[in-house]
Amino acid sequence: MKASFSSGILLLLLASLPAVAKEIRATVVYDDVATEINPAPSEDASDQLWITTAELTRATRFEIKPQGVCRDELCFPLPKARMQEFLRRRAPLTWFNLTAFAALVHQPVAHDAATFTWYFGLRSDQQQALASRRAPDFTLPDMEGKLHSLADFRGKKVFLITWASW
Amino acid sequence: MDLPGWQAIYQQLKDKNFEIVSVAEDTGGVKDAGKAITDAKPAYTVLIDQEHLVAKLYNMVNVPTGVWINEQGRIVRPNEVAFVDDRFRNLTGLDSAPYLNALKDWAEKGDKSAYIMSEDRLQAKLRPPDADAGQAAAEFGLGEQLYKAGHLAEAIPHFKEAQRLNPKSWNYKRQAYKLSSESDYGTTFVQEVQKAGGGKVYYVPPELPQAAEPQEKKP
Numbered sequence: 048m049k050a051s052f053s054s055g056i057l058l059l060l061l062a063s064l065p066a067v068a069k070e071i072r073a074t075v076v077y078d079d080v081a082t083e084i085n086p087a088p089s090e091d092a093s094d095q096l097w098i099t100t101a102e103l104t105r106a107t108r109f110e111i112k113p114q115g116v117c118r119d120e121l122c123f124p125l126p127k128a129r130m131q132e133f134l135r136r137r138a139p140l141t142w143f144n145l146t147a148f149a150a151l152v153h154q155p156v157a158h159d160a161a162t163f164t165w166y167f168g169l170r171s172d173q174q175q176a177l178a179s180r181r182a183p184d185f186t187l188p189d190m191e192g193k194l195h196s197l198a199d200f201r202g203k204k205v206f207l208i209t210w211a212s213w
Numbered sequence: 214m215d216l217p218g219w220q221a222i223y224q225q226l227k228d229k230n231f232e233i234v235s236v237a238e239d240t241g242g243v244k245d246a247g248k249a250i251t252d253a254k255p256a257y258t259v260l261i262d263q264e265h266l267v268a269k270l271y272n273m274v275n276v277p278t279g280v281w282i283n284e285q286g287r288i289v290r291p292n293e294v295a296f297v298d299d300r301f302r303n304l305t306g307l308d309s310a311p312y313l314n315a316l317k318d319w320a321e322k323g324d325k326s327a328y329i330m331s332e333d334r335l336q337a338k339l340r341p342p343d344a345d346a347g348q349a350a351a352e353f354g355l356g357e358q359l360y361k362a363g364h365l366a367e368a369i370p371h372f373k374e375a376q377r378l379n380p381k382s383w384n385y386k387r388q389a390y391k392l393s394s395e396s397d398y399g400t401t402f403v404q405e406v407q408k409a410g411g412g413k414v415y416y417v418p419p420e421l422p423q424a425a426e427p428q429e430k431k432p
Contacts, residue, residue, distance in 0.1 A: 076358045079264040155348040157355035157374075161367055166358055168351035169269060174341040176270075177291075182282040183270040187236065187260040190243055190250050195258055197234065198286065204231045204320060205282040208295055209267060210215050211238045211384075212245040213391035 073163035075106040075145070082106035086163075087142050094158065096165055097135070097142045107167075111141070116148060121172070123152055182207070215277055216253035218297030222313065223257045226320040230284070233257035236267045238276055240357050240388055264357060268384050269350050272342050275383040275416065279312075281319060281329075289319075289329045291338050294416040304412035312419050327422060334420065349379035360392055369397050383415075 073086045075098070084106055087097035104110050108118050111134070115124035125133050133151075135142045145167070149156045153171035158164070176183050182205075186196040197205065216235065223233050235257060237246035242263045250259050267273065271280060271292060279295030282288055295316075296309040315328040330338070342350070356371035372389035376398075379385060386398075386405055395401045406415050 074358070074362070076354065079266060079354065081358060081362075155344075155351035157348070157351040157371060159355055159359060159364075159367055159371065162359060162362070162364055164355060164358060164362075166351050166355035168347060168354060171341070173270070174347060177272065177288075177339045178336070178341060180287050180335060180339060182280070182286050182288050184286075185262075185266050185270060187262050187266065189258065189260055190247055195234075195260055197282070200232050200234065200282075201286050202230075202284050204229070204284060204323060206231065206233050206316060206320075207236065207267070207271075207280040207282060208215075208219065208233060209236045209238050209262075209273060209276045209278045210249075211276045211388070212241070212249065213239070213387045 071163065073165065075102075076164065076166040077107040078167075080106075093160065094146065095144055096146045097144050100141045100143050103143045103145065107145075111143065116143075123148070125151070214249045214253065215297045216249055216255050216259065219257065220253060220255045222297065222316070223255070226317065227256075229320045230323075231320040235259045236262045238262050238265050238268055238273075238384060238388070240265070240360060240392060245391070263361075264354065265384060265388070269354070272346070273384065274379070274381045279316075281316075283324055288335065288339065289324065291330070291335065293419040295419075305416050306413045307416060307418055311421050315419075315421055330420070345378045346381075349375040349377075349382065349385065352378065353382075353385050356389065365393055369393065373398065 071086055071088060073084055073096070075082050075084050075096070082102075082105060084098050084102045098106065100111050109116050110118070112122070115122045117123075132147050133144050145165075146156055149167055155168040157166040157168070173183075182197060184196055184198045186194050188194055197207070219233055219235060235255065237250075237259065239246040239261065240263055242261050246261055262268075268278075271278075273292055275294070277295050277297070278292050279290075280288060280292060281290035293312075294305075294307065295312055296305075296307060297313070299309050302308065315326075319326040319328050352371045353375035356368040356375060359365070359368035359371065369389070372385065375385045376382070376389070387402060390398060390402060406412060409415060
């Protein structure tokens with residue numbers, strides 16, 4: 048039995064979303080990449096961000112799969128009993144609560160109400176990475192725009208050193 | 214600037230399977246960091262980090278911050294001030310020589326160097342950020358995003374919130390001042406340093422083992 052989408056719950060969920068979605072533009076910043084999206088007009092609380100599953104993938108590369116919310120090798124199962132906190136169906140769209148998901152994966156979120164901008168920080172799996180002593184990888188451009196990854200230097204001793212113009 | 218100094222170190226050490234990866238923590242990107250790179254023409258890799266990603270991933274709170282990463286991609290000395298010369302000695306009370314000697318020792322001996330940090334110290338120093346520091350990073354990231362989108366006035370409250378949540382981060386203060394001005398924050402860098410206890414505590418000195426200080430050979 049699938050507890051998450053029994054018809055009773057589904058009806059309830061349908062009623063909870065407005066019939067006509069007002070056009071709102073919001074900016075989601077995920078992995079420091081900004082994506083413009085059309086979120087669902089927020090009913091319950093303005094600190095919740097509901098986006099379509101298609102926009103979830105466009106903005107974060109995460110996808111809803113039977114086993115959870117997944118990207119590449121990474122998968123976060125959604126708690127079955129709390130499915131309605133994360134997913135709501137309103138044909139033809141399914142909406143996903145990106146802020147509830149952030150709370151689930153212990154990801155800090157910063158929000159600017161005036162500009163409808165949402166910034167998603169490092170998830171706890173990314174924050175824990177340091178404790179393994181493995182140097183977190185990154186890919187950044189040089190002055191000419193050519194990308195370099197820390198991992199390109201594997202096999203050598205690397206002295207990582209920061210500086211700034213300020 | 215630090216870039217020419219590291220070029221001299223790189224010349225000495227580059228044949229020891231040793232690389233320097235230098236990262237500019239500059240929201241303004243090439244516009245702000247470019248000139249120093251063009252002037253120094255370093256032979257090592259210099260990257261531009263507009264989102265302060267490296268500071269975020271490694272929990273860095275100031276520049277210059279050095280990290281040693283071994284051949285297997287493991288951190289063997291994390292996050293400490295790494296001066297290439299003594300330009301700031303009057304302010305900080307720190308000599309660059311002990312750290313640079315340690316770095317040369319590591320380039321030479323790798324994991325056998327006495328300057329590799331002990332497992333216990335590594336564990337202690339590589340703890341993930343607490344909830345406030347994590348939230349501060351998100352507020353700072355939001356501020357940067359708003360700044361880049363042309364919303365400086367909206368960015369400032371988020372930079373302030375980042376500074377409040379993680380008062381240890383000088384990056385959050387100084388980068389934000391650079392993007393507008395200290396007056397937007399009702400303070401100055403000098404005042405902030407004094408508030409923190411002065412130049413001598415502005416940087417935490419590197420933890421270099423006393424016993425492993427290079428000794429002059431006695432007959």
